[in-house]
Amino acid sequence: MAEAFKTLFSPGHTACAGCGQAIAARLVVDTAGANTIIANNTGCLEVFSAKYPETAWGVPWIHSLFENAAAVASGIEAALKYLGLKDKINIIAQAGDGGTADIGLQALSGMWERGHDILYVCYDNEAYMNTGVQRSGLTPFEANTSTSPIGKILATGNLRPKKPMPEIAFAHGIPYVATASVGYPQDIQRKVKKALAIKGPKYIQIHVSCPLGWRHAPNLTLDVSKLAVETGLYPLIEYENGKLTQVRKLTKVKPVEEYLKSQGRFKHILNSPDAIKLIQAIADSNIEKYGLIEKKA
Amino acid sequence: MAKVKHDIGIAKPRSSLNNKTGSWRTEARPKFLQKNCIGCKICLLICPEGCITGEAKNTYNCDYLYCKGCGECAVICPKKDIEMVKE
């Protein structure tokens, strides 16, 4: 019966209904295929995929700490190299945004700097979801989280913009850096395939909506994630060998309100034109910086 | 010498299949109409549970033992060939 499901990430995991991270994680492992070893930081994905004594994974998979998947994967890569097996096996290290941009950044920087042949995937749901929606370095400006709550006097959410992780990866001089979104499943498959064909350290950051933390209906996960791209708030880009090589162009740019009003975490600013203006400015600057609109000749 | 039991937490691959998450559904379940399906596969690709199967057009279906009723397949189907019905 089990064989009916042709996936390396099986049903029976315990993610919330409609979890974007569950969708993206399956796309990643199924694109990588059976000859893959995964190291996973602590976080929702680790918890909902490996409720001991059960596991959803159909490939070798290891969890140890919140911050060290990149270090564990580095060790696995070194061992496989020693055994002469590295070319036959993909190694993936993966984590949430907190595990990546905050506590795991040191291990990840080491993995990049030492040049390990590993694909690192960050599932960016923009907060520490597993422990109750605390803000992380990748929480966007103004999002309401349990540690950036809306004050009675200062009615603002998270006061800081997102940490520029793709650029931090890029600055390490690694051969491949990309952003992706669960709203574009085939694009995730393409980028994972491309990354795994490149030797050296690779970084893919996938925007994955979290119905619980972002506060939207579970059937809107893909639509909400798509809106982040269509407004310019989450540009889909690729850096290869030190150059920006591809961006997903926007044919019609949607105003940021469309994205903001789709989720409860931004509810407090919907009547605040000043706050919306600031967020529109973030989108506009992304559009300018990455050339998201085709320039007419 | 006393025998040491090494329980280092190794689980059987894909043993999560023991965990029947279909009991989580509270409101609605998807009904695969199998009428206008073009076999585009997108529902199978994006089901968070990975519980949709199908090969050719009008053969797609899900396993209610695992489906959590999120409704994403019904939203994404380009042919509106999946309908959410009350539990």
Ligand SMILES: Cc1ncc(C[n+]2csc(CCOP(=O)(O)OP(=O)(O)O)c2C)c(N)n1
């Ligand atoms: C050293 C350490 N500090 C704190 C925790 C508690 N903890 C477990 S998961 C988690 C948040 C994970 O957030 P993120 O990496 O964004 O993944 P998500 O759950 O959002 O997918 C925290 C704080 C821990 N396990 N280890």
Ligand code: SF4
């Ligand atoms: S809290 Fe969010 S990220 Fe975690 S399992 Fe639920 S939907 Fe997924």
Ligand code: SF4
């Ligand atoms: S309702 Fe959700 S869990 Fe059920 S089959 Fe559709 S996408 Fe999968």
Ligand code: SF4
């Ligand atoms: S999304 Fe709709 S048309 Fe496409 S395979 Fe599924 S049921 Fe068929």
Ligand SMILES: [Mg+2]
């Ligand atoms: Mg997170």
